[in-house]
Amino acid sequence: LGTDPGLNPSQLTLVAREKLREKYTAAQVGVTGANFIIADTGAIALTENEGNGRLSCAWPKTHIVVVGIEKVIPSLTDLSLFWPLLSTYGTGQRVTSYNSIISGPRQEGESDGPEEMYVILLDNGRTNILANPKSRESLYCIRCGACLNACPVYKNIGGHAYETTYSGPIGSVITPHLKKMNDWKHLSYASSLCGNCTEVCAVKINLHELLLENRHEAVEEGAAAMTERVAWKFWKTAMMSRRLMNTGSGKMKSWAVSNFVKDWSRHRADLQFPAKSFNQQWKERNNKRP
Numbered sequence: 001l002g003t004d005p006g007l008n009p010s011q012l013t014l015v016a017r018e019k020l021r022e023k024y025t026a027a028q029v030g031v032t033g034a035n036f037i038i039a040d041t042g043a044i045a046l047t048e049n050e051g052n053g054r055l056s057c058a059w060p061k062t063h064i065v066v067v068g069i070e071k072v073i074p075s076l077t078d079l080s081l082f083w084p085l086l087s088t089y090g091t092g093q094r095v096t097s098y099n100s101i102i103s104g105p106r107q108e109g110e111s112d113g114p115e116e117m118y119v120i121l122l123d124n125g126r127t128n129i130l131a132n133p134k135s136r137e138s139l140y141c142i143r144c145g146a147c148l149n150a151c152p153v154y155k156n157i158g159g160h161a162y163e164t165t166y167s168g169p170i171g172s173v174i175t176p177h178l179k180k181m182n183d184w185k186h187l188s189y190a191s192s193l194c195g196n197c198t199e200v201c202a203v204k205i206n207l208h209e210l211l212l213e214n215r216h217e218a219v220e221e222g223a224a225a226m227t228e229r230v231a232w233k234f235w236k237t238a239m240m241s242r243r244l245m246n247t248g249s250g251k252m253k254s255w256a257v258s259n260f261v262k263d264w265s266r267h268r269a270d271l272q273f274p275a276k277s278f279n280q281q282w283k284e285r286n287n288k289r290p
Ligand code: SF4
Pocket: 089, 140, 141, 142, 143, 144, 145, 146, 147, 148, 170, 200, 201, 202, 203, 204, 205, 207
């Protein structure tokens, strides 16, 4: 925008306001999402802190709303719960600055609003989630973002690293179902399953359990690569045999993992196995005791 780099946040906001205002007043079409679709009145509810959503539907001739089908709530009175829930968990406010209920285009005698309004209801894989008895509860999400802010993975890698529309724990839960399990299952593995997301979720979605469920479904669907399956089989065999666990020195095990499991070690520090297995150390320590 060619602004002076020395401007402070308030001054930058004023520049953005001035430049964007022109665009809103000149636009023929405004596109918004919706935070809720209200079934009993046939309206949409928009929640925001900037006012851009309201400008997008007030000025242009045509207002297009693109919204997921899971956003339907039964009645207008339910907003008395959902609006404060969304703002408290999202930004810590009791209520956001702008809350609009839009029930259609401008009517005769009204001074603002679009001449036409279209609501596009998006499925895009949401009915797949609805059909899944375990993952279904993820459709309760109101996109408050609390689980993102609580997630140690998200806090370290940021939203862009997910390369998806929905990032953070809820993104990792729903993306493999909205797209393809085979292509997006890795998101469900990028978690320590600490459960912080579940703890803070505004609508009590069991997020970390659903991440685990995705891993289970990925294996059931045969989405794991052959090398991964062989590696786990080998690991299981070794873990169930005391003799195999005690075979070879720590050095040899470290070398074998670093060289044969390259996909594991490419992005991680080398594994350093102790010189002796736990079992060998335990035996030695206890044999020394009187
Ligand atoms: S999963 Fe829960 S915490 Fe995360 S965005 Fe949705 S409602 Fe908010």
